[in-house]
Amino acid sequence: MAYTAAQLGDLIAACAQFRGSQAPSGYRDALALCVIDSVQSTGVSYASVENVVARYRSYRRERGGDPNKDGVAELLATFDELGGVNGWAQKVGNNNRTSTSSGVLKSEAIRDAARVLDEAGIGTAADLRKAAQNEVQLAHIRMGWCAVTGQRSGITWHYMQMLAGIPGVKPDRMICRFVADSLGLPRRGVRPEFSLEILTAAATNMGMSPTDLDHAVWQYQRGRK
Known part of the structure; x- marks a missing residue:
């Protein structure tokens, strides 16, 4: 399903706490x-x-x-x-x-x-x-x-x-749960493709690398009960 402008706005608001976050460098040479x-x-x-x-x-x-x-x-x-x-x-x-x-x-x-x-x-x-x-x-x-x-x-x-150093989003269960909860949607109804597209769009609007935003969201979800 395609995201709406309102949903994108809600997700950006939920991600405001992650501004300035940076992901580890990964394995750019390996x-x-x-x-x-x-x-x-x-x-x-x-x-x-x-x-x-x-x-x-x-x-x-x-x-x-x-x-x-x-x-x-x-x-x-x-x-x-x-x-x-x-x-x-x-x-x-x-x-x-x-x-x-x-x-x-x-x-x-x-x-x-x-x-x-x-x-x-x-x-x-x-x-x-x-x-x-x-x-x-x-x-x-x-x-x-x-x-x-x-x-x-x-x-x-x-x-x-x-x-490997290519900016992106890993739309696993952590990311999908964050997107669902931020938008008030049932977790089972949020698919990886939707999470990938809307979180990438949120990162672009926030002037962040999708990789940095993905990592910040993942760490946030990891720390939740």
Whole structure:
């Protein structure tokens, strides 16, 4: 559903408290970490994501690598070194799945998402930022990413780009709840697409980066009971 001018005004008023907020810088030089963090992040506490990222960094450093500059090739190589998705999950990742019902190990989704980028010629975060300037190319990559098991909603796609330095909004449950509550709408009726569009518009009207506003809203929601 499309948002109204009145709804946009109400959301801007609710977001006034976040003026001046800034999001962490993400992983502008490490596309590998962008992929890992984004896929691991859904449906879990962020502490578990930080643990996976820390183990990946440790694993790469033990082998003389620089995880803060790793691209897709380096990420995919770790799967080969560890014998595939199960070995990667045990050494670096965890047993979290993309869905509690019919999902796969998130390590599998990470590998498959990395393959999508690799096949599209996106090896580094800089490559992705360049691709973001071409809507047709980016739409093609998104189609492949969202075809990976558990990534259909596009939430991790948006988040991965944000971590790579492309401004945006990750319309997950935290963001959708804030939008719904701010507008007096039923939470179940607010979809990610609506939240993405209206929060992006609010950020533009406020003169903020969508990424900064997204992070401020997410942290606010995280702290609520």
